[in-house]
Amino acid sequence: MKLMDIFGTLKKDMDFIERQLYRSVEGDEELLNETSLHLLKAGGKRLRPIFVLLGGKFGTYDLERLQYVAVPLELIHSASLVHDDVIDDAGTRRGKPTVKAKWDNKIAMYTGDYIYAKALMLATQLPDPEVHRILSKAMVQMSIGEMEQIRDFFNTGQSVRHYLLRIRRKTALLIAISCQLGAVAAGADARASSLLYRYGYNIGMAFQIRDDLLDLCGTEKSIGKPPGSDMRQGNITLPVIYTLQDPELSGPLLQAIEGIRGADGSEHISEAINIIKSGSGIAQAERLAETFTDKALAALDQLPESKARTHLKEIALFINKRSY
Template sequence: MEKVKLRILYSDLRPELEIIEKELEQAVQSSSHLLNDASLHLLQAGGKRIRPVFVLLAAKFGDYDAATVRNVAVPLELIHMASLVHDDVIDDSEVRRGEPTVKAQWNNRVAMYTGDFMFARALEHAAAVRNPVLHEVLAKAIIEVCRGEIIQIEDKSQLDQNLRSYLRRIKRKTALLISSSCELGGLAAGADPATVAHLRRFGYFIGMSFQIIDDVLDFTASDAELGKPAGSDFLQGNITLPILFARDDEKLQALLQRTLGEELTDRQRLDVVEEVRESAGIRRSKELSDRYLQKALRELAALPDIPSKKALRDLAFFIGKRKF
């Protein structure tokens, strides 16, 4: 059902998204068969293409030029994909979206060079854009993604970390790239500064909501729905919002301390997942995600009333309420 909803949301953008998909395939081509295979393996594993969609919809608030907008959308998706490859190495992840990760299919070295290659291709593709402001925003987005990855390493297995640390991490890891997608779409189309500012803030708030829901789904969705074992973040030592809230329960805190960083059987993993799923951590996480969603909708309300505004609203609700 969720995938059907997403296809409906994307229906008006399908022709442009199909072109972007082809450009992504072309962008990861190289003289190395190994790089080609590894890059295409990740690309063809699928994905929601959320960032290109935000670029396309944001660009509708200005003077929309398809070629210019694609030159922004493609690099942003390449940056996102590069961060996923690196993330899987850091977290030692074997599965993503139901398929072996690049590091699992090949090895860590191939995965790291594949991610670096995608970052480089993103910069090469963006060179077609002549606006220096766009390059500045894109460069800052790359820097923040890298900082987010480092912060995640520093915070790993720190059960006593605070809420501020978590929010800082997901801001850099997820929200700022979505915020940049909306901002760059508006800038690429020459939208007025006030509109671009609303788009940027909308993207930031919806990005925060998006990541919190992702962290909730790691406990509430099934292995099959996630395409990886439920509770993977916890197994990898990543302390997410449901855990931060759930640890307030003394009984659950003892369980988390006892199992964090340990090799767990499937039964033990599912027991932890079930305990967190039944805790107040899930409800409180959804409540915070919804607060970010409402902030995003307030930014959206200030934008001109054009068809893309409704599309952004529908997409925001999908992100904030999705089940997997």
């Protein structure tokens, strides 16, 4: 099932948001236009705008107004990916060459900065200080999360709690405020926006854990990058942390990870993945993802019954079982 199949009723509005995304990065500099559109046109799930629109259904739904939240949030997410690809030295993203691979690191960094700036310019079209406060606070936390990830490259001694705090900042917060800001921009009551934030936070945590699982269990065709890319880049994810806690597997896995750190660690990636798959780390990570999904659904159940609530539930169930 494709994500858009879940809520066909939003297709027209999402097509509008997609067009606005492309228009939002237009400017006088031809190269920046080209590099900015490169990632946007590669596609993506567009989860954050979708969550904004569904959050807006709990208030007075106004697409003209909601675009000034939906488009900036997707731009912020896209800018962070451009920067991530530089840090991770990634050659592909969504099955296409990254900006840094097609051009170079300097062009990619300025492209990310440009997209961030365009996002903030667009958000100012909504004269609501609460929206700007929530958005800027989340961007600060995202930056902290990125710094923590860099600091923790190949840190095999990190705890589960430390990992969860990092993905909260890197991933879950932006999804949480996407749900929340849709409601805030639509004038929904405080209880609804709070419950939507809680839903988004928990589904964001589940989403990232599933992403980390797919990096180990998926195929290059399904995930758009070679399996094991996280370890190759030094990112120690939840299934790896759980496996390192296994006394029988920790030694061989540590040795494989040390090999990955070498000049050419590609041959050790498959070895590390096989070790992880032989233990219970993947099953443990799956259970935690399901726990976060259950918490998201519990928050959702407290909202008034509606088509939007049904769609949010379907998205949660989709994320919990996604294979791409």
